[in-house]
Amino acid sequence: MNPALLPLVVAVPFVAAALAALVPRTWLRRSLVLAVPVGVGVVGVGLVIETSDGSVVATQVGGWVPGVAIAFAADTLSALMLTVSALLVLAGTVFAIAAGDDDDRWFVPMLLAMTAGVYGAYLTADLFNLFVMIEVALLPSYVLLARRGTPGAIRAGRLYLAVNLTASTILLAGVGLVYASAGTVNLAELNGLGAGATGVAVATGVVLVALGVKAAVVPVHSWLPVTYPAPSPAVTAIFSGLLTKIGVYGLIRVTTLVLAPTTLLTVVILTVTLASMIVGVLGALGGTTMREVLSFHMVSQVGYILVGLVLAGAVGLSAVVFYLVHHTVVKTSLFLTLGVVEVRRRTGRIDDLGAEARLHRWVALAFLLGAASLVGLPPLSGFWAKYGVLRAAALDERVVVIVVALVVSLGTLMSMLKITNGVFWGERPEPAPEEVGRDPRPAHWAAALVGPGLVLAIASLAVGVAPEWLLQLADVAGQGLESGEAYVEAVLQL
Amino acid sequence: MSLVIAIAALAAAGAFLVARRGTVRLVLGFILLGHAVNLLILAAGGANRREPAFISDDLDTASVADPLPQAFVLTAIVITFGVTVFLLALTAKSRVTGERNRARTTQAEDEDAYEDEDEEKPA
Numbered sequence A: 001m002n003p004a005l006l007p008l009v010v011a012v013p014f015v016a017a018a019l020a021a022l023v024p025r026t027w028l029r030r031s032l033v034l035a036v037p038v039g040v041g042v043v044g045v046g047l048v049i050e051t052s053d054g055s056v057v058a059t060q061v062g063g064w065v066p067g068v069a070i071a072f073a074a075d076t077l078s079a080l081m082l083t084v085s086a087l088l089v090l091a092g093t094v095f096a097i098a099a100g101d102d103d104d105r106w107f108v109p110m111l112l113a114m115t116a117g118v119y120g121a122y123l124t125a126d127l128f129n130l131f132v133m134i135e136v137a138l139l140p141s142y143v144l145l146a147r148r149g150t151p152g153a154i155r156a157g158r159l160y161l162a163v164n165l166t167a168s169t170i171l172l173a174g175v176g177l178v179y180a181s182a183g184t185v186n187l188a189e190l191n192g193l194g195a196g197a198t199g200v201a202v203a204t205g206v207v208l209v210a211l212g213v214k215a216a217v218v219p220v221h222s223w224l225p226v227t228y229p230a231p232s233p234a235v236t237a238i239f240s241g242l243l244t245k246i247g248v249y250g251l252i253r254v255t256t257l258v259l260a261p262t263t264l265l266t267v268v269i270l271t272v273t274l275a276s277m278i279v280g281v282l283g284a285l286g287g288t289t290m291r292e293v294l295s296f297h298m299v300s301q302v303g304y305i306l307v308g309l310v311l312a313g314a315v316g317l318s319a320v321v322f323y324l325v326h327h328t329v330v331k332t333s334l335f336l337t338l339g340v341v342e343v344r345r346r347t348g349r350i351d352d353l354g355a356e357a358r359l360h361r362w363v364a365l366a367f368l369l370g371a372a373s374l375v376g377l378p379p380l381s382g383f384w385a386k387y388g389v390l391r392a393a394a395l396d397e398r399v400v401v402i403v404v405a406l407v408v409s410l411g412t413l414m415s416m417l418k419i420t421n422g423v424f425w426g427e428r429p430e431p432a433p434e435e436v437g438r439d440p441r442p443a444h445w446a447a448a449l450v451g452p453g454l455v456l457a458i459a460s461l462a463v464g465v466a467p468e469w470l471l472q473l474a475d476v477a478g479q480g481l482e483s484g485e486a487y488v489e490a491v492l493q494l
Numbered sequence B: 001m002s003l004v005i006a007i008a009a010l011a012a013a014g015a016f017l018v019a020r021r022g023t024v025r026l027v028l029g030f031i032l033l034g035h036a037v038n039l040l041i042l043a044a045g046g047a048n049r050r051e052p053a054f055i056s057d058d059l060d061t062a063s064v065a066d067p068l069p070q071a072f073v074l075t076a077i078v079i080t081f082g083v084t085v086f087l088l089a090l091t092a093k094s095r096v097t098g099e100r101n102r103a104r105t106t107q108a109e110d111e112d113a114y115e116d117e118d119e120e121k122p123a
Helices: A003-022 A026-051 A076-098 A107-123 A127-146 A151-182 A198-215 A223-227 A233-258 A263-286 A290-310 A313-345 A361-375 A381-395 A399-424 A443-465 A468-483 A485-492 B002-019 B023-044 B067-104 B107-118
Strands: A057-060 A071-074
Touching: A003 A026, A003 A057, A003 A071, A003 A107, A026 A057, A026 A076, A026 A107, A057 A485, A071 A076, A071 A107, A071 A485, A076 A107, A076 A233, A076 A313, A076 A443, A076 A468, A107 A127, A107 A233, A127 A151, A127 A233, A127 B067, A151 A198, A151 A223, A151 B023, A151 B067, A198 A233, A223 A290, A233 A290, A233 A313, A233 A468, A263 A290, A263 A399, A290 A313, A290 A381, A290 A399, A313 A361, A313 A381, A313 A399, A313 A443, A313 A468, A361 A381, A361 A399, A361 A443, A381 A399, A381 A443, A381 A468, A468 A485, B002 B023, B023 B067
Parallel strands: none
Antiparallel strands: A057 A071
16 A cells, blocks of 8 residues: 555545535535545555554655654554544444434534544654644544533533643643653654653653543543533544544553653553553442443543553553454444433433333344443453453463452443443333434434444454454554564654 | 743643633633743743744854744644634633523522533623
8 A cells, every 4th residue: 555645544534524514415414424434444454454464654744854754654553543443433423423413514524524633643653743633633522522502511511621621731741842852753763762861751751641631541530421421422422432542542652662661650550550440440330321331431441451551561562452442342332322222212311211122122232242342251352352451461470450450340240230220121210201212313214323333342242253363463563562663664764 | 041930930820720710711721821831842942042944055053943843833823722712612602501591490500500600790
């Protein structure tokens, strides 16, 4: 694949966003918003195939000298995340159209602009450009979050804005400090600089704190469970698959490239990730709405994803990659699945729901698959993800990680049972909700509402039954992250 | 040194305003914080070299300013500007819906939902 295509992955969604803002016809907007992720997905699959041997595709925008030019690069991790994001955008968009979100003509342009930023964040090889791409992804998300204009949405929107703006300001300051101490913000040139020079390490620490807020790790997580249940279910599902994940991706990329695995880094990351697991699952056990429970689980699962950063070198990093891919798909699947119930019932409170499995058989099936995968039961992808984390912990003889990971899994199971019993089975409370099983669109749209979550849940099952290919890709990605050589060579054209 | 004092003063004032209640203060706070970070990035390029970095025959690389932080700051200013406009729009919107709700809901619910705005309303 021609590396010069990489910037197009960002540019095309942008142009499509501008077009979508101009065209007056709904069907034109819909075909744009469905065609773009399909195209990006095709490019993503091509990149995954090309990087599956550990090579890295890179291009210098504008043909400037390497080191001066803004570089775009795709290694196995970037390619995987690009593909998964495109898949999730597609699934989320189908759901959003079926749920009536695109009746607002600004929904599609905002969504396309947001995805452009997300794709860019995965592909950029420049710290400042990473900041710009994260901002590009966040700006439309502010609008999508507060779009409904209800008091609750505006309050959540204001909190979301305040938190993310603070984090962005810190991120920008961190990038400035990195430039001041290292003289460059090119990630390839920064490779290994955090090991010797303490100035660069401290500046990188500032960047990591800001990215940690975006990824919602404890102790800077509390904005997420408050704001994510506020927008429409479709928007929450798309946010969960895209926005916190660019924070997680940034943490992985910057930590592995710039910093050296010192004892301090190990202690900090272990503390933060284990605390995330525990705090997240406790919050989920106390959640009163379906999306609140799922949002707290995002905090908990980010702990599982990132703990591998400091466990057993390349083995741990491959566990990170596998868990990130698995979690991104499964969490979006769960948000979409429970979103069906919420869209039809007009409520997400667990206490107000019950016996939904009778009406929504396919939804219940998709939820069971997704929930089991989140808990980590075989034969679903979650089992292999947790197995990878536990294997890395065992290799490093970190008993505390193993114990916490297993106990938190039990908590995850309990909170999922809360939804299973409260929403899908068990008694319906009196008085029953007025709007019974009605879709916002005519009946033939039902498949588009239920389908996306079910397809993603089945994807998790398929990966769980035949995990070899993804485990292999994760291994390649983990080795690439561990050494960093291929990435540096490709970006700097050594 | 004056740069350091300016950054510290802007950051302190910005952080103070962001931590206060009310959306307008939030907006003003973020404008100040944004300026503080912009100055920080300019300082990252080195404050002692100030000549314009135009390519010419007598270009002295020891005295020209580093153009990269200036480009960073330009981008950052554009982003801050966009966010500020959106924040102000959100403030205006929340006031409109707030007043509409005020007419519709009971006083108790009203205070619960809009306690943040109350202190900004003219008495």
